[in-house]
Amino acid sequence: MTVRVRGIYATALTRLLREDGHDIVQASGPIEARFDGAFADERAAVTVETTGDQQGVGVVGERDAAAAVVDRLTDVGRDALAWDDPTPVGAVYDGTVTETLGSGAVVDLGDGEGFLPYSSSAERVETGDAVRVQVVEASAPWDDDRPVLDTTVAVRGELLSLVRGGSGPSSGTGGPAMLDVIAADPRDGWGVSWEGASEDASFDALADALEAANERAAEIDATLADADAPAESAPVCHHPGLATTWCWFGRESRFALDDARREVTATMPGHHRVKAGDRAASAAVDYVEALCDEPETGESDFPFAVTARQFGPQVGGSIALGHGKPDGRLITLGSGEVQSVDDDGTVTIERELSAGGTYDALGVPKEAGDVAETKLKEGRWWYPTVYRDRDGAKKGTYVNVCTPVEVFPDTARYVDLHVDVVRHADGTVERVDDDELDAAVERGNVPENLADRARSVAAAVRSALE
Structure with a gap:
């Protein structure tokens, strides 16, 4: 199958995917220079693109092809995790506007919420309006952004796009004459727009891309042919769009990708x-x-x-705990002041806590003036937080078991693996939340080999604390 790869993981993933027999297409200049052999500029069945925060990649494309790519990416390391997007790229919905903001509207899609910029709607929208929209830009589950919507239904691609309701070829890069050259026409009722990448593509590649786009356009027409008006059906998904999966790479996976990249070009550790x-x-x-x-x-x-x-972190600065969940969500536990940064990768932070509630698993109340001291060590599968009252008396220790910690300049990132170990103020040690880990495995959110590692780490930590 054909795969287009972009972003900081491109060299490593190009090598791994080529080894698996995939054809990398529309390669960037640096990729062409690093690998032997020519890269075609034909249509990609799957696109793999680094996320904006560079924590992982989004995989978008034809379902079987995308699934094969995702399987290879999650095989990179134990802490490579993947989640399917409930509102995939290209999906067509009837939704209801639930809120209007300064630059756009929030739309309830049923499967989640989306954001419709006012500039992407021909008509003004108000709260309560029903609208037909398409997802044009998905959002990773660990990101707070909503997927971006458009009221124009289209089949969008790197070489060309088809726009529903269009009346013919646009005067874009390929020009109106391109259809005559490739001896092909867009589906009736759809207009073609030539994208920038079409300049370097062969005529055969453009003809193939148009044929594939026409097939997707036909599928959309079929699903919308007998669809009720948005006001009568919202929220509902009319067309599922492209398979869209988000892959997050943990620390072990990033170093494994270093190894793959090193087979191609000079690559520093980390x-x-x-x-x-x-x-x-x-x-x-x-x-x-x-x-x-x-x-x-x-x-x-x-x-x-x-x-x-x-680059940081540095003493006196602040760092947040980016507490990833096995279902892909990211919860920021709050920022703490950096107390020390050791050369071995250990960073100590301190947070002053507010009163209210109790500490998880410890069962003691949170009181005004309490302080949490957290020690994070780069690459470690766990980290401890010691809770003390305003006088310095210890209230308990909570050891979080997680994927290997990465201490970035302003955030420590990891994915929580549920099972944890606590030590109470009286010295009693307890292992907790094994049932939550078991449930996550059963749901498919945590691979069995990763769960085994979490259980092994929890057992070792408990033994060390007893």
């Missing part, structure tokens, strides 16, 4: 780890690799101390 933590670091990483043909390799050679001094 290449993807550093780039995922700070966009400003990308140029520095590229500079180091350009100077060093054979940088030291291996996870143990990751220059945490240098990275932290250059």
Whole structure:
């Protein structure tokens, strides 16, 4: 199958996917320079693109092809996790406007909420209106953004797009004459728009892309042919769109991707780890690799101390706990002040807590003046938080078991694996939430090998605390 890859993981993923027999198409200049053989500029069945926060990738495309790509990506490491998007790219909905904001409206799709920019609707929308919309930009589950919607129904691609209700070819890059050249026409009732990538594509590739787009347009027409008016059916999904899956790479997976990239070009230890933590670091990483043909390799050679001094975190600054959940959500537990940063990757933060409720599993009340001291160590599968009252008396210790911690400049990231260990103020040690981990495995949110690792870590931590 054909796959288009973009972003900081492109070199590593290009190598892995080519090994699996996939054809990489529409390759970027750097990818073409690093690999032997030519890359075609034909239509991609699947697109793999790095997320805006560079924590992972979105995989969008034809269902069987996308599923095969996702299987390869989640096989990179134990902490590579994937979640299907409930509001996939290209899906067509009738939805109801629930709120109007400054630049657009919030639309209830039934499967979730979407954001409709006012500029993407020909008519003004108000709260309570029913609208027919299409998802044009999906959003990762760990991101707070809503998927972006448009009232124009289209089949969008890198080479060309078809617009429902259009009346013929646009005067875009390919020009009206392109249809005569490739001896093909868009489906009746749809207009064709040539995208920028069509400039480098062969005529055969454009003809194939138009044929595939016509097939998708026919599917959309069939689902909308007998559809009720939006006001009568909302919320409902008329067309499922393209398969859309989000893959999050944990620390182990990023280092495995380093290994794959190193087979192709000079790659410093922690290449993807550093780039995922700070966009400003990308140029520095590229500079180091350009100077060093054979940088030291291996996870143990990751220059945490240098990275932290250059980009953070730093003593006196703040860092948040990016508490990922096995279902893909991200919960920020709050920011703490950095007390110390050690060269071995240990960062100590302190948070002052508000009164109200009790501490999970410890069963003691949260009181005004309580302080939480958290020690995070890069690459460790767990981290402890010690709770003390205003006088410094210990109220208990909570050890969170998680995927390997990554201490980025302003956020420590990991995915919580449910099972945890607590030590009460009287010294009693207790392991908790095994049932939640079991349930996550049963739901398919945590692979069995990752769950086994979590249980092993919890057992070792409990033994150490007793």
